Amino acid sequence: MVKAFFQILGSCTGDTSGNVLIFFDETRYLFECGDGTQRFCNANKVRMSNDKLRNVFLSRLVPSSIGGLLGMLLTMADAGKNAMRITAPSGLVKIFQASRCFFHRPHLQLDFLEVNMDERRWILVCDDENLKVFARPLVARFHGDESSPESARSDDSEEKAAKRMRTERRQMSLCYRCQLNDLPGKFNPDKAKALGLPKGPAYAKLVRGEQVVTPDGRIVSPSDVIGESSPGPVVWIVNVPSQDFIDALPAHEGEAAAFPTGVFRAVVHLCPVEVLRNQHYKKWSSLFGIDTVHILLHDTVTIPKCVFRSSADNVFRLSHLVGEKHFPSAPENLGGLTSSKGESSEPGHVDVTGFGFSGQVHVGSSLMKCVLAPKEKIGIDVSDVIEQVFDAETVVKELENNRDVVCSMEPFQKMMGIVEQKLGLTEPRTSFDFDRKTAEIVFLGTGAALPSSYRNVSSILLNLFDRGCILLDAGEGTYGQLVRRYGVGKADQLVSNLKAIWISHMHADHHLGTVGILSRRRRLEDGRPILVVGPAQLDQWLHKFSAFGHDRFNYLFFDNADLVWPPKPQSHYFEQTLGLRFESVEVIHCPYAYGLVLEDCVNEWKLVYSGDTRPCRNLVERGEGATLAIHEATMGNDLWREAAEKNHCTVREALQVCKAMKAYRTVLTHFSQRYRVPAFYDCDEIAAGNAIVAYDFMAVNFADLGTLLDALPGLMSIYPASDTIDETDVVEANEALVVAR
Numbered sequence: 001m002v003k004a005f006f007q008i009l010g011s012c013t014g015d016t017s018g019n020v021l022i023f024f025d026e027t028r029y030l031f032e033c034g035d036g037t038q039r040f041c042n043a044n045k046v047r048m049s050n051d052k053l054r055n056v057f058l059s060r061l062v063p064s065s066i067g068g069l070l071g072m073l074l075t076m077a078d079a080g081k082n083a084m085r086i087t088a089p090s091g092l093v094k095i096f097q098a099s100r101c102f103f104h105r106p107h108l109q110l111d112f113l114e115v116n117m118d119e120r121r122w123i124l125v126c127d128d129e130n131l132k133v134f135a136r137p138l139v140a141r142f143h144g145d146e147s148s149p150e151s152a153r154s155d156d157s158e159e160k161a162a163k164r165m166r167t168e169r170r171q172m173s174l175c176y177r178c179q180l181n182d183l184p185g186k187f188n189p190d191k192a193k194a195l196g197l198p199k200g201p202a203y204a205k206l207v208r209g210e211q212v213v214t215p216d217g218r219i220v221s222p223s224d225v226i227g228e229s230s231p232g233p234v235v236w237i238v239n240v241p242s243q244d245f246i247d248a249l250p251a252h253e254g255e256a257a258a259f260p261t262g263v264f265r266a267v268v269h270l271c272p273v274e275v276l277r278n279q280h281y282k283k284w285s286s287l288f289g290i291d292t293v294h295i296l297l298h299d300t301v302t303i304p305k306c307v308f309r310s311s312a313d314n315v316f317r318l319s320h321l322v323g324e325k326h327f328p329s330a331p332e333n334l335g336g337l338t339s340s341k342g343e344s345s346e347p348g349h350v351d352v353t354g355f356g357f358s359g360q361v362h363v364g365s366s367l368m369k370c371v372l373a374p375k376e377k378i379g380i381d382v383s384d385v386i387e388q389v390f391d392a393e394t395v396v397k398e399l400e401n402n403r404d405v406v407c408s409m410e411p412f413q414k415m416m417g418i419v420e421q422k423l424g425l426t427e428p429r430t431s432f433d434f435d436r437k438t439a440e441i442v443f444l445g446t447g448a449a450l451p452s453s454y455r456n457v458s459s460i461l462l463n464l465f466d467r468g469c470i471l472l473d474a475g476e477g478t479y480g481q482l483v484r485r486y487g488v489g490k491a492d493q494l495v496s497n498l499k500a501i502w503i504s505h506m507h508a509d510h511h512l513g514t515v516g517i518l519s520r521r522r523r524l525e526d527g528r529p530i531l532v533v534g535p536a537q538l539d540q541w542l543h544k545f546s547a548f549g550h551d552r553f554n555y556l557f558f559d560n561a562d563l564v565w566p567p568k569p570q571s572h573y574f575e576q577t578l579g580l581r582f583e584s585v586e587v588i589h590c591p592y593a594y595g596l597v598l599e600d601c602v603n604e605w606k607l608v609y610s611g612d613t614r615p616c617r618n619l620v621e622r623g624e625g626a627t628l629a630i631h632e633a634t635m636g637n638d639l640w641r642e643a644a645e646k647n648h649c650t651v652r653e654a655l656q657v658c659k660a661m662k663a664y665r666t667v668l669t670h671f672s673q674r675y676r677v678p679a680f681y682d683c684d685e686i687a688a689g690n691a692i693v694a695y696d697f698m699a700v701n702f703a704d705l706g707t708l709l710d711a712l713p714g715l716m717s718i719y720p721a722s723d724t725i726d727e728t729d730v731v732e733a734n735e736a737l738v739v740a741r
Helices: 037-043 069-078 092-098 158-166 189-194 201-207 243-248 279-286 309-321 331-335 392-401 403-422 478-486 488-496 514-523 536-548 569-578 617-622 637-645 651-660 683-688 702-716 727-740
Strands: 004-009 019-024 028-031 053-057 083-089 109-115 123-127 131-142 169-180 234-239 265-270 292-296 360-363 369-373 379-381 440-445 459-463 469-474 498-502 530-534 555-559 580-586 594-600 606-609 628-632 665-669 691-693 699-701
Touching: 004 037, 004 265, 037 069, 037 309, 053 123, 053 131, 069 083, 083 092, 083 123, 083 131, 083 169, 092 109, 092 536, 109 123, 131 243, 189 201, 243 279, 309 392, 309 702, 440 478, 440 665, 459 478, 469 514, 478 488, 478 514, 488 498, 488 514, 498 514, 498 569, 514 530, 514 536, 530 536, 536 555, 569 580, 580 617, 617 651, 628 651, 637 651, 651 665, 651 683, 665 702, 683 691, 683 702, 691 702, 699 702
Parallel strands: 028 053, 053 083, 083 109, 234 265, 265 292, 292 360, 469 498, 498 530, 530 555, 606 628, 628 665, 665 691
Antiparallel strands: 004 019, 004 369, 019 028, 123 131, 131 169, 169 234, 369 379, 440 459, 440 699, 459 469, 580 594, 594 606
């Protein structure tokens, strides 16, 4: 029996893109692979095994369509994937060519099928044992330097209109139509029995389309016991980014002949609400008929929900254990559950009845399914849809009643007392007289290599409040993390207020989210370019992505090599415009890898960020006297050989570097995703190092640096069953500190 369905992966709620997976027992077909797709699948146990996902179809070359593709392919390649076919608008090959500086997997054979925007017909792009997929370009024309429809204004003068005509640009979005092969009829066991066939292997052969022989020698064909086949369902994936594309929609002539009455159809509308309300679009959609299911999938329509529940649970626990000043108290923020106006997003905030579609209309939700086969089960299935199941009261009660937590906190606090006494920290700790508007660090991603349910990949927000903010690295999904932390409205304010993005090196887990941030900023554009600092290859990649993709980024680039001591004249630009001194420091990881020393000329603090590195004397020397050091600690101390092989640090090595640097406070980050929580093998070392460990969404305000170590017991106790502190740790801490003296 054929089993098939398609499923919504992410629901375009700011923190997740809208992707569609068509599922057969032995094959998967992915439509769109936006920013954060890989993490969404990992967190929600959506299995796209290497041997079953063979085709990816993209509608546009923008982060919401392509932002997660490179990261997903890197992970699959490292797991043994050796081939993938990708259908996309023309320009994708150029983007992949520009990605060679970090995307290098020779054994992964990529078969690109690019569709040119001059095509004006349906093109067969996939034909196999399950379905046929057709693609057709939707082309819109824009004028002026901006790629957005808003660049053409109805009140422009004739002179401006003529100028735009001379600078006409076109954009393309691919529309996909998927025709499942005919569905086989139902097997009739009564007929088989009447023909003298016993139950067993003969039944299975008939279902597979093979002839069998009865005990008395008669030949039985599948048609003797299986009903007539029926036309397969049709699924449309329609991405209409703006009303400018509506005139390019394909006409429905001939549709009735190709798909007769009674055939199940589903249309996934990746369209903003203004398109759905457009009279021409409503008329076009209504022609699909009453047998059609319409699924609306866009951030102007869908309902924000928390899709990373493990991460939300982590943060709520830490908010209770550590305090709200370091972790947000409302779990709703982690799922983008506040609208851009700060209001609660409840079901029904968009009235779908006004769109005038015939047939059923559903607002898309993460993990919503539409069953396509068998025929008797066709229709919408919401059994797997992510609901708001976060019960704050239950978690609080669990933490308060958890004897393990209570037991682990007391000896750890005792150990902290020993540490402070040995280090001479018994006097009141100062806060450097920083006020709460001086600076704040928010860790958006604290994991290494690839995203997990608990930790996203590297990204740190330095919020200078009235002076703007800066991103230190921007791994895939960085914008989504901003939305989960702040909600859409505040996240967009922060993106608008970004002054600079600093990228340490060209590994994908540190920079792939840059295009998502630049794309979002373009939508909020006020004409100001953002400063992007990184290796020279980053500029080349962003330029190609902007030139051959469908976004045009507005940024001013600085090469990290020009900011290495002694600085070149262009380095003074940051001090003059931002009041900050940027110094990039060559570190030991890969070619063109850098750490950062950032000094505030206004408030006189010094921040050091290691990027990825082995213990590095250069970083120690340039970062001496740091107010705050943020250092990678990828491996536990027992994996020191692996850390050395991969040019990373263990926890102990990171602490030694920051101690040699004489950093006042240290935060460890970039933990291997093999650890649900960081590898706390030597808690005394962390405490003795004036350090704490970072979790996603943790905030460190500079006004709290003096009391930062008070957060350590709670950070260590989030999952006490796996990381407990007993009295022997206190003894070991004492002995270690005596030796250290």
